[in-house]
Amino acid sequence: MSLLIVPGDDHLDNPRLAPDWNLYRHILYSRGYALLTFRDIKLCQQKVWEGRRLQSLTHPKSSRHHPQQAPLDENALCRDAGLPENMFRGVSLRDGRKVIVKAVHTRSRELDVLRFLSAPSLRLDPMNHTIPVLDVVEIPADHTAFVVQEEWTRQLHTERPSNLRKFLRLIRQCIEVIVSLLFGHATQCSGNLIVFFQGVAFMHSHGVCHLDMSLRNILTDGNGRCAFIDFELSRRLQRGQDVRICGRLGTEIPKELDRGEQADPFKVDVYALGAIISRACQLTGYNVPELTQLIGPIAKVQPEDRPSARSLLRAFDKMVPQLGETRLSMASSVPRP
Template identity: 25%
Template sequence: MSARATRSGSEVEWSSVYGFMKERGYTLRPRYHPDWEALWDSNELSSFSCEDRIVQRHAFCLDATGLDGTPVYIKKVDRRKHPSEAAIAEFLSSSTMMSDSYNHTVPILDSFAYTKDPDIYYLVMPLLRRFDDPPFTTIKESVDFVYQTLQGLTFMHEHNVAHRDCSAQNIMMDARDLYPNGWHPMSPWLTPDVKGFVHPRKNRCDANIKYFFIDFGLSTRFAPGESHLVVGAKGAAAAPELSREVSYNPFKLDVYLLGKVFQQHICQPYDGVPFLDPLMKDMTAFRPDDRPTAKDALKRWQDICESNQASSMRRWLHKRGESASERLARDIILSAIYGYTKLTSA
């Protein structure tokens, strides 16, 4: 993010709750201290060497550090605009829910209302990375991503929660095993002190990776027996049925949106995972009634994976259009980075 010696309006708002967050056990970065002055202004330093040059990415989200030094992510929720978001997130993150291995919704570590405005609510979550950063390198990695996200969607639907915005930007991963020394929350390609670049220490195949759905601002939780029909056209990704006037089934919308993630981030950019294509195409069928349920999609994926040889799963993924020489060069580079002699070319 570019350097800026003055804070934006949303940054000033976060600065105003610095003390409140401190009382709750969370310390915002120096840039958000009420008395902040740009280090590069006062010390004649280059802004690129100063951590406090990094600005926030989203007005309603900011990173912080807990009492034990753990980095966290705090989301500000205005319950006047999103009356159900916090309640759904907390419901899915309850101790009973979190004990279910199919639960891939982001854990809520802490939550509290702002003392000066009870309609402003803060959700504290672990610091996560985008699911595709770093990119997939082996077939097994993409297979595991599909498996975990279908598990997560099945879990939400079985508990009568429709996400309604489960597009790529709302799927994250716990990447601590890849980056044991961390990364900068707002510039994830940099080290926490912005002095250098981060690199994954291992391949995802040998890391403990878990994927999570985040952002329940558009989500709906249905009561038992309640009609599963909604209206609304908001969301980061388009879908055929989205409408402000004609009702539709949001569970089938979720299946479509996740299918588009598989299409755009696995099937289209990579060779080597053709066995995902039939399921992806069914999930993204134009007519909602032609799409499988999340549970059925998960069962199909389990059957597909069982019918493919386990040895083929650890092959390198290749980008579509790569020449034989490019593939060979990429295989050599990846093997040098991760030290895998077992992996073969797909």
């Protein structure tokens, strides 16, 4: 029997929260995480603009961390206007690293998927490209959980990879994310970056469909690793479960969903992957005809004709060595801004 996923079918357990962060700041602090205050932002600005006149916190160009007027108490929380209400910037008291705290419902799919992907057995998997979960602080009485993760950045939007090799490395990781979500565990061979997959018996043994893959949901740690974020629409499916989705889910929507038809959620993720690669090439200025040819079949109207994520990864790994060292070392043709 097939399962049909309809947008909003579980809105009671999967809402986007808007917590009063002041009610929970001390609980988070007791767990080792301090939410950013106006004093923190002021000190940060002083370091950036050392020797210059510090602009007012209420000036719209001085920082995204600003309310309508500056508070009298510098210990007041300073929310980043660039983040949704269910997210807050903070710092780990143990090692000083920057973190993002996200409030989710305790019965939400997002919390279920993040916990699953952060399990020790999957965390050690080299193909697991999700940001590590440092902690989950649950408030059962409020049906709220605070997920604490490292703060990563949108490198493709802020810093173009310096050569084609580094760009393709990021693209490969994007493909790896989908393959690892679809097929579960993988192994490494002789320390090589090429990942070999276990047999068909493991297919879909840990089936997760993201359903909102886009460039804005890809972050990097600044050291060459990238990860997908935002699992609010994601689903974790049982082995062998026949699932179809309908309606407009996520950002990159295939034509079959636009036509009101039902679709395989994993094929929807593959379609989104093709759109991500195409947009990344345009954004960074890396024009690779071989890569364009590789992702061409993804946009096919008939979903069943789209390649699987695993076959894409194999084709990608076959393509890269054929480009040659000279091309792989080339910088983007688009000048830096």
